[in-house]
Amino acid sequence: xxxxLQIPKNSPFSLANIPFGIISAASSRVPAIAIGExxxxxxxxxxxxxxxQLPAVQSHLSxxxxxxxxxxxxxxxxxxxxxxxxxxxxxxxxxxxxxxxKDNAALQKSALVPLSEVTNHVPMQIGDYTDFYAxxxxxxxxxxxxxxxxxxxQPNYKHLPVAYHGRASSVVPSGTALHRPQGQILAxxxxxxxxxxxxxxxxxxxxxxxxxxISTPNDLGKPVSIDEAEDHIFGLVLMNDWSARDIQAxxxxxxxxxxxxxxxxxxxxxxxxIDALEPFRATGLEPGNQESLLPYLREKKSKNCYEIPLEVExxxxxxxxxxxxxxxxxxxxxxxxxxxxxxTVTGCNLNTGDLLGSGTISGAEPKTQGSLLEQTxxxxxxxxADGSERMFLEDGDTVVLRGKAGTEGNYVGFGDCVGTxxxxxxx
Amino acid sequence: xxxxLQIPKNSPFSLANIPFGIISAASSRVPAIAIGExxxxxxxxxxxxxxxQLPAVQSHLSxxxxxxxxxxxxxxxxxxxxxxxxxxxxxxxxxxxxxxxKDNAALQKSALVPLSEVTNHVPMQIGDYTDFYAxxxxxxxxxxxxxxxxxxxQPNYKHLPVAYHGRASSVVPSGTALHRPQGQILAxxxxxxxxxxxxxxxxxxxxxxxxxxISTPNDLGKPVSIDEAEDHIFGLVLMNDWSARDIQAxxxxxxxxxxxxxxxxxxxxxxxxIDALEPFRATGLEPGNQESLLPYLREKKSKNCYEIPLEVExxxxxxxxxxxxxxxxxxxxxxxxxxxxxxTVTGCNLNTGDLLGSGTISGAEPKTQGSLLEQTxxxxxxxxADGSERMFLEDGDTVVLRGKAGTEGNYVGFGDCVGTxxxxxxx
Numbered sequence: 001x002x003x004x005l006q007i008p009k010n011s012p013f014s015l016a017n018i019p020f021g022i023i024s025a026a027s028s029r030v031p032a033i034a035i036g037e038x039x040x041x042x043x044x045x046x047x048x049x050x051x052x053q054l055p056a057v058q059s060h061l062s063x064x065x066x067x068x069x070x071x072x073x074x075x076x077x078x079x080x081x082x083x084x085x086x087x088x089x090x091x092x093x094x095x096x097x098x099x100x101x102k103d104n105a106a107l108q109k110s111a112l113v114p115l116s117e118v119t120n121h122v123p124m125q126i127g128d129y130t131d132f133y134a135x136x137x138x139x140x141x142x143x144x145x146x147x148x149x150x151x152x153x154q155p156n157y158k159h160l161p162v163a164y165h166g167r168a169s170s171v172v173p174s175g176t177a178l179h180r181p182q183g184q185i186l187a188x189x190x191x192x193x194x195x196x197x198x199x200x201x202x203x204x205x206x207x208x209x210x211x212x213x214i215s216t217p218n219d220l221g222k223p224v225s226i227d228e229a230e231d232h233i234f235g236l237v238l239m240n241d242w243s244a245r246d247i248q249a250x251x252x253x254x255x256x257x258x259x260x261x262x263x264x265x266x267x268x269x270x271x272x273x274i275d276a277l278e279p280f281r282a283t284g285l286e287p288g289n290q291e292s293l294l295p296y297l298r299e300k301k302s303k304n305c306y307e308i309p310l311e312v313e314x315x316x317x318x319x320x321x322x323x324x325x326x327x328x329x330x331x332x333x334x335x336x337x338x339x340x341x342x343x344t345v346t347g348c349n350l351n352t353g354d355l356l357g358s359g360t361i362s363g364a365e366p367k368t369q370g371s372l373l374e375q376t377x378x379x380x381x382x383x384x385a386d387g388s389e390r391m392f393l394e395d396g397d398t399v400v401l402r403g404k405a406g407t408e409g410n411y412v413g414f415g416d417c418v419g420t421x422x423x424x425x426x427x
Numbered sequence: 428x429x430x431x432l433q434i435p436k437n438s439p440f441s442l443a444n445i446p447f448g449i450i451s452a453a454s455s456r457v458p459a460i461a462i463g464e465x466x467x468x469x470x471x472x473x474x475x476x477x478x479x480q481l482p483a484v485q486s487h488l489s490x491x492x493x494x495x496x497x498x499x500x501x502x503x504x505x506x507x508x509x510x511x512x513x514x515x516x517x518x519x520x521x522x523x524x525x526x527x528x529k530d531n532a533a534l535q536k537s538a539l540v541p542l543s544e545v546t547n548h549v550p551m552q553i554g555d556y557t558d559f560y561a562x563x564x565x566x567x568x569x570x571x572x573x574x575x576x577x578x579x580x581q582p583n584y585k586h587l588p589v590a591y592h593g594r595a596s597s598v599v600p601s602g603t604a605l606h607r608p609q610g611q612i613l614a615x616x617x618x619x620x621x622x623x624x625x626x627x628x629x630x631x632x633x634x635x636x637x638x639x640x641i642s643t644p645n646d647l648g649k650p651v652s653i654d655e656a657e658d659h660i661f662g663l664v665l666m667n668d669w670s671a672r673d674i675q676a677x678x679x680x681x682x683x684x685x686x687x688x689x690x691x692x693x694x695x696x697x698x699x700x701i702d703a704l705e706p707f708r709a710t711g712l713e714p715g716n717q718e719s720l721l722p723y724l725r726e727k728k729s730k731n732c733y734e735i736p737l738e739v740e741x742x743x744x745x746x747x748x749x750x751x752x753x754x755x756x757x758x759x760x761x762x763x764x765x766x767x768x769x770x771t772v773t774g775c776n777l778n779t780g781d782l783l784g785s786g787t788i789s790g791a792e793p794k795t796q797g798s799l800l801e802q803t804x805x806x807x808x809x810x811x812a813d814g815s816e817r818m819f820l821e822d823g824d825t826v827v828l829r830g831k832a833g834t835e836g837n838y839v840g841f842g843d844c845v846g847t848x849x850x851x852x853x854x
Binding site: 003031078106116127128130133140154155156159160162163164165166167168169170172176181182184188193194195196197198221223227244247250251252253255256257258259260263264288296342343345346347348349350351354420425427 | 591
């Protein structure tokens with residue numbers, strides 16, 4: 001697909017993508033899509049008759065005049081699909097509707113904004129955020145560190161997508177700087193009795209994840225079946241689930257991570273629709289395991305993950321960047337529909353805007369892991385291009401996650417998921 | 428304090444209380460207070476000049492025309508205190524403002540609604556719900572079951588208030604019936620390899636808790652100091668944190684409870700303001716431990732818990748009720764201000780309406796525990812007044828939690844926290 005708009009060949013936002021987000025416009029927040037090096041302000045576009053050739057959304061135009069994507073998402077997958085295909089049509093070189101935008105210089109001027117000038121926001125009002133642990137290699141690698149090779153995976157791991165409830169309030173958009181968290185850590189974990197000290201986190205880590213936003217809600221008490229689960233998913237973002245490993249090690253028994261994760265979680269601001277990822281379906285790591293799952297988790301589709309190359313980059317204070325990891329979304333043992341089915345099987349209600357993280361996505365080989373803990377174990381430092389070394393993150397480090405599926409000229413990607421670590425807040 | 432309104436001596440909603448909630452009125456939801464056997468519709472009250480003698484709220488009257496208490500809570504503790512004291516004045520036998528309501532039959536008729544005719548709702552829009560584990564005896568009792576007496580409490584327990592993120596979407600008001608959850612359980616936990624089956628929960632339990640709602644938010648990155656923490660608390664409710672013990676036992680390693688807790692959490696609909704509980708401050712279980720805490724958790728007030736008798740009642744299908752437990756809020760090792768300080772020490776932001784549960788409140792003696800697991804361990808059945816026995820809850824069981832501080836005629840209580848178990852949803 002070629003566009004009349006000039007789109008760089010390496011852009012994650014090709015015509016094959018059309019991701020949705022929320023941008024600042026004047027003093028308000030409005031829905032937009034990203035395309036090439038531009039955002040299309042959908043509020044300006046809709047109010048100038050941009051959707052005139054799409055009858056299906058005429059009675060829903062108010063969703064484009066909202067500060068979050070919740071109202072649009074709640075319209076359901078068939079509408080998302082129509083809107084995406086219509087916008088692809090509008091931007092195609094051979095568009096059926098040249099009068100809408102291609103030949104409409106005034107609307108181009110008012111609605112197309114260079115991404116370099118755009119301020120993005122968390123695209124949805126998140127009710128609850130849940131983080132899964134579906135990255136098989138990550139779970140294995142972490143298990144080896146804690147329990148050795150033989151007992152690396154817990155007995156439940158291959159039967160259900162393990163998850164915990166996360167903190168929604170501190171989900172922030174790419175570009176938000178975060179203070180290094182402070183809290184209780186064990187300066188000497190071997191001491192007996194164990195006595196904690198108050199300290200800035202000394203083992204600040206990243207977690208490379210994907211996450212999905214929920215579109216259609218389900219009622220309390222009524223599980224979503226595995227066959228219907230995908231239609232409850234709006235789309236995906238990249239996510240960095242920052243983790244304070246030393247705080248986590250001390251606090252996490254018996255109820256799991258809490259302060260170690262609640263200080264910030266960074267997501268990319270553009271939601272890639274689930275339909276945009278359809279061409280990149282791939283067979284998962286363990287097709288045989290899928291067939292042994294309980295029926296409520298068994299998918300009809302054999303290709304239940306995506307081929308999406310992912311990477312992690314670290315840079316200190318504008319210095320030379322280092323790609324420290326190359327991973328792939330295929331490293332997830334469970335799919336997002338399986339996560340939805342499992343989450344709701346007890347009757348738990350998911351609401352529009354809820355966020356479900358995948359868990360850390362690590363490969364099995366060196367330099368493919370999605371966390372520093374797996375790469376260094378706090379023992380073997382990682383060499384950065386600027387000559388420095390890392391066990392964990394230092395103040396001033398900027399971490400960028402990237403992920404894009406497809407090929408040059410037709411990438412379907414997430415854009416950069418960027419976060420910088422500030423020194424601890426002065427108490 | 429005597430009132431011109433007839434208030435039963437055993438009412439939890441005496442003039443000393445004045446709790447706030449959200450009730451249905453016509454087709455909308457409005458703020459109200461509970462007093463004796465009535466709710467006062469604050470929207471009707473405010474719009475008829477009920478607050479005319481309280482200058483401090485004149486510019487904020489719109490908070491009484493909202494479907495949640497969030498806007499009122501966000502006004503901060505000094506305003507809550509003034510409004511409560513003003514309403515106490517209005518209802519006092521020797522009110523300074525008889526013209527407002529005592530001698531105003533029309534406003535009494537339009538704004539006072541018998542509680543028996545009131546429909547209550549979750550009083551706040553909950554952003555995030557966090558559940559702590561601050562009940563010392565509960566943590567000890569559960570620890571004994573899993574690890575024996577010598578290692579019952581984990582090494583971190585007396586250093587920090589352990590917590591996990593809970594599920595906000597499924598917090599429901601008292602009176603909501605819940606389907607017995609279904610999910611993965613181990614029919615034979617001793618088998619190797621462990622293979623789960625899909626089943627309705629067979630070990631459905633309760634957890635007797637208190638919970639606080641947050642009023643004033645804090646910014647991401649900026650911890651709330653222990654000295655300021657209480658002013659971030661709006662008030663307290665009773666909470667039943669329903670728990671599926673068999674689902675929990677299988678799923679909870681390594682990240683904590685998830686499906687075992689996400690199908691429903693019941694709260695009382697009337698928020699008892701933190702100021703209303705001030706007269707019931709009491710010394711906690713282990714004053715010595717408080718002094719050994721890290722400074723960010725150390726409170727200046729030595730009386731850092733409340734003397735609030737609590738009880739748990741079970742009834743099956745309208746049969747004879749049985750009080751199965753008598754406990755007390757003094758069984759919490761950590762206070763709500765300590766929970767706020769710990770929650771935010773990493774920089775986590777709390778928002779108006781966030782809910783923080785205390786954890787199960789159990790005594791040390793038989794018949795004082797706040798969960799069935801502690802009372803029966805699934806082995807020693809509990810005898811009910813109707814002649815039946817319980818290890819865990821059966822379909823048709825109605826559980827009522829109650830709690831009130833103070834003495835006859837001046838009770839400050841929460842009202843009933845009621846939930847009934849329905850059979851599993853038919854898949």
